[in-house]
Amino acid sequence: DMPGMDHAAMGHGTASNVALPAADSLGLPRGLPLPALSMLANQGGSGQFVGQLQAAPVSLPLLPGKPATTFWAYNGQIPGPAIVAWEGDEVNIAFANKLQQPSTIHWHGMPVPAEQDGNPHNPVLPGQQQAYRFRLPPGSAASYWYHPHPHGHTAQQAYMGLAGVFVVKSRHDPLAHLPEQWLVLSDLKLDAHGQIADSSAADRHDGREGQFVLVNGGWQPVIALAEGERQRWRIWNASSARIMKLALPAHEVQLVGTDGGLIGAPRHIDTLLLSPGERAEIVVTGRFATGQPSALQALPYNRGKAMSPEQAATLTLATIRQAGSKATATLPDKLRDITALGEPAVKRVVNFSENMANPAAMFLINGKKFDMNRVDFSGKVGQIEEWDIVSQAHMDHPFHIHGTQFQVIARTDDGVWQTEPFLAWRDVVNIPAGETVRLRFVQSMPGLRMFHCHILEHEDAGMMAMLDVRP
Ligand code: C2O
Ligand code: CU
Ligand code: CU
Numbered sequence: 001d002m003p004g005m006d007h008a009a010m011g012h013g014t015a016s017n018v019a020l021p022a023a024d025s026l027g028l029p030r031g032l033p034l035p036a037l038s039m040l041a042n043q044g045g046s047g048q049f050v051g052q053l054q055a056a057p058v059s060l061p062l063l064p065g066k067p068a069t070t071f072w073a074y075n076g077q078i079p080g081p082a083i084v085a086w087e088g089d090e091v092n093i094a095f096a097n098k099l100q101q102p103s104t105i106h107w108h109g110m111p112v113p114a115e116q117d118g119n120p121h122n123p124v125l126p127g128q129q130q131a132y133r134f135r136l137p138p139g140s141a142a143s144y145w146y147h148p149h150p151h152g153h154t155a156q157q158a159y160m161g162l163a164g165v166f167v168v169k170s171r172h173d174p175l176a177h178l179p180e181q182w183l184v185l186s187d188l189k190l191d192a193h194g195q196i197a198d199s200s201a202a203d204r205h206d207g208r209e210g211q212f213v214l215v216n217g218g219w220q221p222v223i224a225l226a227e228g229e230r231q232r233w234r235i236w237n238a239s240s241a242r243i244m245k246l247a248l249p250a251h252e253v254q255l256v257g258t259d260g261g262l263i264g265a266p267r268h269i270d271t272l273l274l275s276p277g278e279r280a281e282i283v284v285t286g287r288f289a290t291g292q293p294s295a296l297q298a299l300p301y302n303r304g305k306a307m308s309p310e311q312a313a314t315l316t317l318a319t320i321r322q323a324g325s326k327a328t329a330t331l332p333d334k335l336r337d338i339t340a341l342g343e344p345a346v347k348r349v350v351n352f353s354e355n356m357a358n359p360a361a362m363f364l365i366n367g368k369k370f371d372m373n374r375v376d377f378s379g380k381v382g383q384i385e386e387w388d389i390v391s392q393a394h395m396d397h398p399f400h401i402h403g404t405q406f407q408v409i410a411r412t413d414d415g416v417w418q419t420e421p422f423l424a425w426r427d428v429v430n431i432p433a434g435e436t437v438r439l440r441f442v443q444s445m446p447g448l449r450m451f452h453c454h455i456l457e458h459e460d461a462g463m464m465a466m467l468d469v470r471p
Contacts, residue, residue: 019191019192020189020190020191020192020197020211021190021191021192021211022211023211023212026063026190026194026211027063027064027065027066028062028063028190028212028219029064029219030218030219030220030221031220031221031222031319032218032221032222033221033222033224034181034183034215034216034218034221034222034223034318035215035216035217035218035221036216037079037081037082037165037182037184037216038075038077038081038082039081039082039083039084040053040075040081040082040083040164042085044090044092047088047089047090048089048090048091048092049083049085049089049090049091049092049093050091050092050093051083051092051093051094052075052093052094052095052096053074053075053080053081053093053094053095053096053105053164054074054075054095054096054097054098055072055073055074055095055096055097055098055099055103055148055157055162056072056073056076056098056099057070057071057072057073057098057099058070058071058072058073058076059071060073060076060078062194063190063194066193066194067193067194069190069194069195069196070195070196071160071161071196072099072157072160072161072162073161073162074162074163074164077164078161078217079161079163079164079165079184079186079216079217079238080146080161080162080163080164080165081164082164082165082166082167082182083146083164083165083166083167084167084169085136085166085167085168085169086136086168086169086170086171087136087137087138087139087140087141087168087169087170087171088135088136088137088138089135089136090133090134090135091132091133091134091135091136092131092132092133093105093131093132093133094129094130094131094132095124095129095130095131095132096128096129097124097125097126097127097128097129097130098126098127099126099157100126101126101150101153101156101157102123102124102125102126102150102151102153103123103124103148103150103153103157103162104118104119104120104122104123104124104130104148104149104150105118105124105132105146105147105148105149106118106119106146106147106148106149106402107132107134107144107146107166108144108145108146108147108277108400108427109142109144109145109259109260109279109405109427109428110134110136110140110144110166110168111134111136111137111140111403111404111444111445112132112134112403113134113445113447114402114403114445114446114447114448114449114469115447116132116133116134117402117403117447117449118132118146118148118149119149119402119448119450120149120150120151120372120450121372121448123150123151136168139261140168140261141168141169141170141173141261141262142167142168142257142259142260142261142279142425143165143167143234143236143257143259143261143279143281144165144166144167144168144259144279145163145164145165145166145184145236145238145279146163146164146165146166147162147163147164147238148162149450151372152460153460154456154459154460155199155208155240155456155457155459155460156199156460158238158240158456159187159189159196159199159208159240159456160196161196163184163186163238165182165184165234165236167182167234174262174332174334174335174336175232175256175262175281175283175331175332175335177329177330178230178231178232178283178329179229179231179232180231180232180233180234181223181231181232181233181234182216182233182234182236183215183216183233183234183235183236183296183318184215184216184217184236184238185213185214185215185235185236185237185238185239185242185244185274185317186213186214186217186238186239187208187209187210187212187213187214187239187240187241187242188210188211188212188213188214189203189208189209189210189211189212190210190211190212197210199457203241203457204457204461205362205457206241206395207240207241207242207276207455207456207457207458208240208241208456208457209239209240209241209242209311213239213242213244213298213315213317215296215317215318220316220317220318220319221318221319222318222319222320222321223296223318223319223320223321224320224321224323225251225284225286225320225321225322225323226286226322226323226324226325226326227286227287227288227289227322227324227325227326228285228286228325228326228327228328229285229286229325229326229328229329230283230284230285230286230328230329230331231283231284231286232256232281232282232283233281233282233283233284234257234279234280234281235272235274235279235280235281235282236279237274237275237276237277237278237279238276238277239276240276240455240456240457241276241455241456241457242276242298243273243274243275243276243301243396243398243430244273244274244275244298244301245271245272245273245274245298245299245300245301246271246272246273246274246296246297246298246299246317247270247271247272247296247297247298247299248284248295248296248297248320249290249292249293249295249297250287250288250290250291250292250293250294250295250320251284251285251286251287251290251294251320252268252284252285252287253268253269253270253272253282253283253284253285254266254267254268254269254282254283254285254331255267255268255269255272255280255281255282256281256282256283256335257279257280257281257282257335258279258280258281258424258425258426259278259279259280259405259425259426259427259428260405260424260425260426260427261336261425262281262335262336263335263336263338263422263423263424264334264335264336264337264338264422264423265333265334265335265422266283266331266332266333266335267422269282271299273301273430275396275398275428275429275430275454276398276428276454276455276456277398277400277427277428277454278398278426278428278429278430278454283331285328286320286322286325286326288322293316294319294320294321294322295316295317295318295319295320296316296317296318296319296320297314297315297316297317298314298315298317299314300312300313300314338407338423338424338425340407340423341384341407341440341441341442342384343384344384344385344386344440345380345383345384345385346379346383346384346385346386347385347386347387347388348377348385348386348387348388349366349387349388349390350365350366350387350388350389350390350399350451350465351364351365351366351367351390351391351392352364352365352389352390352391352392352393352397352399352431352453352463353367353391353392353393354393354394354395361462362461363397363453363458363461363462363463364462364463365451365452365463365464365465366465368465369461369462369463370452370462370463370464370465374466375448375466375467375468376465376466376467377465377466377467377468378467378468378469378470379443379467379468379469379470380469380470380471381443381444381445381446381469381470381471382442382443382444383442383443384440384441384442385440385441385442385443386409386438386439386440387406387438387439387440387441388436388437388438389429389431389436389437389438389439390436391431391432391433391434391435391436392434393431393433393434394433395433396430396431396432396433397430397431397453397455397458397463398428398429398430398431398453398454398455399428399429399430399431399437399451399452399453399454400427400428400451400452400453400454401427401441401449401450401451401467402449402450402451403443403445403447403449403469404427404441404442404443404444404449405425405426405427405441406425406426406427406429406439406440406441407420407423407424407425407426407439407440407441408420408424408426408429408437408438408439409438409439409440410437410438411435411436411437411438412435412436412437413435414435415434415435426439428454443467443469445469446469446470446471447468447469448466448467448468448469449466449467449468449469450464450465450466450467451464451465451466451467452464452465
């Protein structure tokens with residue numbers, strides 16, 4: 001158990017929520033068609049993506065009969081506008097910060113030069129602008145996202161609504177023939193006035209979860225799928241802290257991609273653990289006659305702590321409505337070549353721990369709280385690194401590193417090492433309480449790279465560190 005911690009005060013997701021209205025009492029509409037994401041217009045020519053993003057407060061009608069809800073949004077959209085670009089494109093995005101706080105845009109998962117990656121070291125002050133520029137290299141096709149990363153304000157800016165998706169496409173995509181659905185999962189926590197609730201002490205400790213898990217900003221929307229139809233779904237866990245164990249019990253599901261794009265070959269799956277910040281691509285084949293609920297669900301997932309009744313329930317994130325029947329499109333056996341990274345030049349250990357006795361430094365990496373002026377590790381461009389992310393913690397913490405994608409080599413399960421069954425490029429991996437994950441990566445560009453827990457409250461509390469990649 002956690003010494004020095006007052007369980008009642010920390011709430012474990014219940015005590016602090018007492019004052020908040022229950023989901024059903026707020027009147028948020030549900031069961032509408034899946035909202036389409038708005039797209040950021042490309043103002044550039046071929047081989048370019050040129051666009052503008054402005055972060056500003058916006059009031060949007062959310063609850064019928066109640067005053068509009070104030071969000072902080074990119075271009076007034078919740079989620080932010082989706083960016084679609086192609087491998088090889090030059091990207092040039094002009095960002096304007098109209099918030100009262102410093103902000104940045106971080107291009108989560110993307111191979112972007114360190115000084116263009118929205119590090120906390122490069123804040124865009126209130127009223128200021130910044131042009132972000134980078135090129136999308138060959139092989140970078142994947143489902144990424146963008147969100148703020150200012151020092152100490154990341155969680156608040158994200159839960160107020162600042163996040164959008166960034167899809168890089170390839171001209172040689174083996175799944176280009178499939179229709180796509182894009183699902184951005186986020187958490188919404190409202191107070192009795194229908195405004196976004198402040199974070200409680202329990203939120204800052206456990207990670208913030210709301211009364212609602214939204215899909216593209218809608219509550220329990222309806223997704224249309226035909227019997228036998230194959231669709232490619234890209235799913236983003238854009239929540240602050242909710243680890244989601246996803247299931248589509250009626251339908252056939254193959255995993256085809258992870259954070260860094262396609263995997264080698266489709267893999268049949270029954271559930272998909274998606275931690276905050278993580279993405280997956282799945283191919284869903286419509287099977288309606290199974291007697292199982294036709295829904296996208298989040299199954300209860302115990303994060304190494306007691307679960308409140310809400311946390312122990314199965315959540316319906318979306319329902320899947322049968323829209324006729326269709327011929328089943330082919331699914332190639334082979335999707336991509338992924339070469340295993342070889343033997344490491346450097347091995348490091350990264351410890352995740354919690355010190356409940358010290359509210360000023362509660363979430364730690366290698367015993368330390370983040371310091372913007374401290375370099376924790378120094379590495380080299382092109383060098384293969386092997387990191388053991390060791391949890392000495394009582395709850396799960398999803399590990400994330402900037403600037404590259406990694407391969408998980410092995411993980412412990414109840415302390416017993418298991419070799420990873422398939423190769424995949426990832427930039428987030430959940431580290432369950434008490435377990436270790438071994439991963440390898442190469443950084444291909446110099447500069448400072450952050451690594452941190454992607455529970456945004458923990459990141460803000462200092463569960464973050466820096467790798468300086470030398471030329
Ligand atoms: Cu998605 Cu450093 O973050
Ligand atoms: Cu990131
Ligand atoms: Cu954490």
